[in-house]
Amino acid sequence: MGRPGRPRRPETDSAILAATRAALVELGWSKLTMSDVAKRAGVAKTTLYRRWSGRCDLVVDAVAVLFDDLELPDRGSLAADVEGVVLQFAALLARPEAGASLLALVAESTRDQALRQRIRHSIVDRQKRLVLLGRERARLRGELPYEPDPEADGRTADLVFDVIAGAVLHRALVSARPVDEGWTRTFTALLLDGLSPTGARG
Amino acid sequence: MGRPGRPRRPETDSAILAATRAALVELGWSKLTMSDVAKRAGVAKTTLYRRWSGRCDLVVDAVAVLFDDLELPDRGSLAADVEGVVLQFAALLARPEAGASLLALVAESTRDQALRQRIRHSIVDRQKRLVLLGRERARLRGELPYEPDPEADGRTADLVFDVIAGAVLHRALVSARPVDEGWTRTFTALLLDGLSPTGARG
Amino acid sequence: MGRPGRPRRPETDSAILAATRAALVELGWSKLTMSDVAKRAGVAKTTLYRRWSGRCDLVVDAVAVLFDDLELPDRGSLAADVEGVVLQFAALLARPEAGASLLALVAESTRDQALRQRIRHSIVDRQKRLVLLGRERARLRGELPYEPDPEADGRTADLVFDVIAGAVLHRALVSARPVDEGWTRTFTALLLDGLSPTGARG
Amino acid sequence: MGRPGRPRRPETDSAILAATRAALVELGWSKLTMSDVAKRAGVAKTTLYRRWSGRCDLVVDAVAVLFDDLELPDRGSLAADVEGVVLQFAALLARPEAGASLLALVAESTRDQALRQRIRHSIVDRQKRLVLLGRERARLRGELPYEPDPEADGRTADLVFDVIAGAVLHRALVSARPVDEGWTRTFTALLLDGLSPTGARG
DNA sequence: CTATAAACGAGACGGTACGTCATGTCTTATT
DNA sequence: AATAAGACATGACGTACCGTCTCGTTTATAG
Incomplete structure (x- = not known):
């Protein structure tokens, strides 16, 4: 039944990914080396290359699990939900394994x-x-109103996603300033109400 | 007056920066090497290190000049100006020397x-x-209304900048989709008017 | 009677030795690998190691059979017999599996x-x-005269063997020049009559 | 005048060759590695490869100097000279850096x-x-008589060389028995007088 | 007009990581 | 038990860049 040959130890995968994250925290992306990850994981370099084709693929998998933890608890209003997601995403980007690696x-x-x-x-x-x-x-x-055209709805969702994720990412990593409660609140207000003064509309 | 010793050739600086940009276009950030830049510029490696401390500093200078070209012609309205700057910034990020290097x-x-x-x-x-x-x-x-508190004004400007630059950067590089006229228009609308339907305001 | 468990396939041995010789011909000693031999023989590496302890032992056995073919047909005189054995040995050493491997x-x-x-x-x-x-x-x-002392006889035989085998080996592999009829004849003459001119003797 | 660029340190060459010989003595040819030689010589692996193309070339040079020491003091007779050269060559081949490496x-x-x-x-x-x-x-x-034909003389010299060097090499390394005074004497006698009993000549 | 001092090219140098390969051992399922 | 398949730890391979160094040469100012 089972394929011939010695099967891969399954724990090894997660040991390597954990080692990769540890190396990212300690050394950062640019100083992370395959040899070092292998050493940390107590694994041979060949085992690494057997399972991932290179640094990039390895780090994608190592970082991906962090993004699994994102959740959206219902906070009762759109504004509150936006603030929640912004803070969560910012917390993630602030981690040295996540933000810099993603960039x-x-x-x-x-x-x-x-x-x-x-x-x-x-x-x-x-x-x-x-x-x-x-x-x-x-x-x-x-x-929010119902959007009958699913394509237009998708476009809008994409746009909103780019605005939220982009703004947080730019604030946290490019501008390198904290995404705190204050910033989050004003950002959310901007997102919902726009830049123009109320009266300028329509 | 002038310090003793042979002075640095000033043209060399720009030759090196041009070579750096060429290498970025051809090879990309991760494959750019100091040795290669030196070769392209027709310059010894020592000359590079005499003028820049390393890859990062060199690339910052090489890329910076691209951002000097950004301009804001007066298009008559805030919305038109935003669209103009978005398109300009997107065009810049789309260049392989600029976007990826910046990230x-x-x-x-x-x-x-x-x-x-x-x-x-x-x-x-x-x-x-x-x-x-x-x-x-x-x-x-x-x-836009006048904001008497300069600090608050600065915060808002920072926020707007993070939103615009972040959204474009995310769209162009993370989502890897085109920043065309259509997207620019809907983004600008969102920025100015916000996500909430008009009636939801107040 | 027979030991428990699956018995070794006997043909496997000769298949492996043949594969080893083929690898020696194609790649030479220094590039011969156990993995490659296993692949050629259609056999798992473990099977190789179960039967031989390593490269050297394997190649000894693979090459040894070639030396079994050496024969000494009676050519009627000592000189002719020497020439016969020299040419045979030279032909063997000229084969890429044999000469270089032996060295x-x-x-x-x-x-x-x-x-x-x-x-x-x-x-x-x-x-x-x-x-x-x-x-x-x-x-x-x-x-040749009878030598009553068997030990002295053995010493002489050893010496003659070292001289013949050594000379051929050195000519063929170290000097890398052909062991042809001409060389064989002059060598045999030297072996039988010595270097000194006839008159210089005794 | 001098070529541009930093010149190679000349002592490095001999340090590397000495390290190579030391490694040969300690580990033998098959376990000698470039990394190890570099470490012993206090030199980077790149320096090794800059000066030699690989293991073989390196070892040739490392071993060659040993063969420079061979001399032929005049011992008064051809027989004595042959014995001298045989013993010297045997002493060289007995050294672990020389004999096995040469093979x-x-x-x-x-x-x-x-x-x-x-x-x-x-x-x-x-x-x-x-x-x-x-x-x-x-x-x-x-x-020895004068040989008027230089080509024939060269052939004979080649033959004698193959016989002497081959016999010693075979005795010392293939048969793995000592090349002592006794063996040397009987070998020299064989070389000068030949195998045939005196009467068989002519 | 000659020091002297720095810039410059070339390339050697000690390191370090690369990604690959072979070793010999091991762990499976199958025969 | 032997086998095929293949994972595995180990460690060398030869290459590529790193950033530093040591040369000879060139080009300026200062004495």
Whole structure:
């Protein structure tokens, strides 16, 4: 039944991913080396390469699990939900294994189609879930109108996701300033109400 | 007067920076090497290290000049100005020397205080200028109210900058989808009017 | 009677040895690998190691069979017999599986007592047989005197063997020049009559 | 005048060669590694590869100097000179850096034209010198006749060299028995007088 | 007009990581 | 038990860059 040959030890995978995260915390992306990860995991370099094709793939998997923890508890209103997701995402990006690695991976992915899809599937889509869920809830609450055209709805969701994730990421990593309660509140207000003064509308 | 010894050839600096950009276009950040840049510039490695302390500093300078070209022609309205700046910024990020390099540098800067300031001074602040200028113009047009508290005004400008730059950057590089006229228009609408339906306000 | 468990397939041994010789021909001693031999023989690496302790032992056995083919047809005189054995030995050493492997094995054997004995038993003694046989015949023909002391006789046989085998080996592999009819004839003349001009003797 | 660039430290060469010999003594040819030699010599692996293309070339040079020490003091007669050279050569082959390495190199050279010439030039020809010199002296003493045809003379010298070097090499390394005074004497007698009993000649 | 001092090219140098390969052992399921 | 398959720890391979160094050469100012 089982395939021939000695099977891979399954615990090894998670040991390696944990070692990778530890190395990211200690050394950062640019100083992370395969040899070091192997040493930390108590594993041979060949075992690493048997399971991942290189640094990038390895780090994607190591970081991806962090993004699994994102959740969207129902806080009762769209604004509160947005604030919740912003704070959660910011907390994640603030971790040295996550934020910097994500940037570096995305930078690398601009020249690597396969990596781009891997990142999207393992990391980005797991964030976008929250946006979709939040919009669903807001509609049930009547805070957002129903959009009959599913394509237009998707476009809007994408846009909102880019705005939220982009703003937090830029604030936290590019501007390198804290995403605290105050910033989160004003950002959420901007997102919901827009920049124009109330009277300027319509 | 002048210090003794042979003076540095000033053209060399720009030759090296041009070579750096060429290498970024051809190889990308992760495969760019000092030796290769030296070869391209027709310069010895020692000359490179005499003028820059390493890869990161070199690339910051090489990329910074690209961000000097950003301009904000007056298009007559806040919305039009925002669209203009979004498209300009997107065009810049789409260039392989600029977008990916910026991400990689920022990733690296999370563990390097000096680099962070260098990036801020040479790259980020040059973008933020446009936001400040745009807000000034909008006020003169009456599209934005005057904010008496300069600190609050600064916070808002920072927020708007993070939202605009972050959204474009996320769309272009993380989501890896085009920042075209359509997206720009809907993004600008969202920025100005917010997510909530008109009636939900107040 | 028979031990429990599945018995070893006997054909496997010769398949492996043939694969080893093929690998020696194609790759040579230094590039021969156990994995490659296993692959060629259609056999798992474990099977190899169950039957031989390593590369050296395996190659000794693989090469030894070649030395079994050496024969000494009676050509009617000591000189003719010497020429016959020289040409046969030279033909063997010229084969890429044999000559170079023998040298490499002997080189290795200088640090490995067990290997030394294995080579002696499986390879060297099979050559020496011919010398002993040739001397026997020469005595029957009256070309060589009887030596009453068996120990002295053995010493002389050893010496003659070292001279013949050594000269051919050195010519073929160290000097890397052909052991052809001409060389063989002059060598045999030297062996039988010596270097000194006839008159210089006694 | 001098070529541009930092010149190579000349002492490094001999340090590396000494380290190579030390490694050969300690580990033997088959366990000698470039990394280990580099470590012993206090030198980076890259420095090794900058100066030698690989293990074989390195060992040829490391071993060659040993063969420079061979000399042929005039002992008054051809027989005595032969015995002298045999003992010297045997002493050399008995050294673990020399004998086994030579065999291994020659084994490798059967598949490498360049290595073959390198060995010939650096090692073999230095031995052959002694034979040529010895024959010269023997002629002056009247022990050998003058050979008018230089080509025939060369062939004979080659033959004698193969016989002497081959016999000693085979005795010492293949048969693995001592080349002592007794053996040397009987070998020399065989070389000079031949195998046939005196009466069998003519 | 000659010191002297720095810039500059070339390339050697000690390191370190790369990704691959072979070793010999082991763990499976199958025969 | 032997076998095929293949995972595994180990460690060398030869290459590539790193950032530093040591040369000879060139180009400026200062004495």
